[in-house]
Amino acid sequence: MAPSDTDVSPATRAALGHILGSLGDLSGVELLTGGMFATTYRVSLADGTRVIAKTAPTSTDRLLSYELDLVRTEALVYGLAAGRPDLLMPRVLLTDFSRSILPADVVVATHLDGVPLLDRLTVTGEPVADQPGLQHDLGALMARLHTVTGTEFGYPNRAAGLSAPTWPEAFGRMVNALLDDAERWTTHLPSTEIRAALDRHRADLAGVTVPVLVHTDLWAGNLFVDAGTGRLSGVIDPERAIWGDPLFEFAGADQLGRGPVPATLLAGYSAAGAQPALGTPAGDTRLLLYRMYMALVLLVEIAPRGYQGDWVAGHRAAAESCLRAALDALA
Structure with missing residues (x-):
């Protein structure tokens, strides 16, 4: 900032x-x-x-x-x-x-030392994807974060009522809450298709039995780096954190992402002693579900936040494209 x-x-x-x-x-x-x-x-x-x-x-x-x-x-x-x-x-x-x-x-x-990564990217013009050291650091940070475990799944803030003893139940509440919000703000979504995808893949979600701490928002705006080396030095803004599946982190860190998770990110994750469930049918399905969820967040928040400007149409189109890609793959 x-x-x-x-x-x-x-x-x-x-x-x-x-x-x-x-x-x-x-x-x-x-x-x-x-x-x-x-x-x-x-x-x-x-x-x-x-x-x-x-x-x-x-x-x-x-x-x-x-x-x-x-x-x-x-x-x-x-x-x-x-x-x-x-x-x-x-x-x-x-x-x-x-x-x-x-x-x-x-x-x-x-107050954290270092510089906001977003500011550094603005100056250097070098995308995060071209910084393997930083990607490796971020993957390792994710793995360390996921060693913190809780007692239930979902959002910690009790006022939201979006937690449950099991991950399928908690994630279902999270998705349905967004669909209810969309209806309240008259945001058109393929709600029937989204709920069908959720029901169809409930067994894949049930494979997650340990609620780990997931930041969910590890994009460049929430990361600090060392001014000299450009390596990761700080993390902020965990207000959207959940107790959930470690794979959720990969969707949250790249909220408009559609391709494979970067290899350097996964290498850092593995180097820190963790093994993501990607590459398995259940794990790949869950990542698609989480990408679906992040696309929903990006779409539903537009109306209540009153977003304005030339960028909004492109932002909405990108989120809709990601939602459609996830739903098509889940089908």
């Missing part, structure tokens, strides 16, 4: 000062841009320390079902990573879920 020229209102600055009071006095607040859901501020303290304060909308009228209390999941995941420096995540400094100082949940975390 890059600093925005947009001024932070005096009221917001005062509220952040109150929330962060236990950490020190504020000397500066910058609004960061680049996120599509939350509002993020880089806060400088009087002693020179910089921290990140993240807020998320709480009004439910423009939220998808899975987005309820979403930033609380971020605090949960950072807490799980607190004793695991190999997971490369910030450390939570404080939270405010009272919604009494700001009309939002607030998570304050440490």
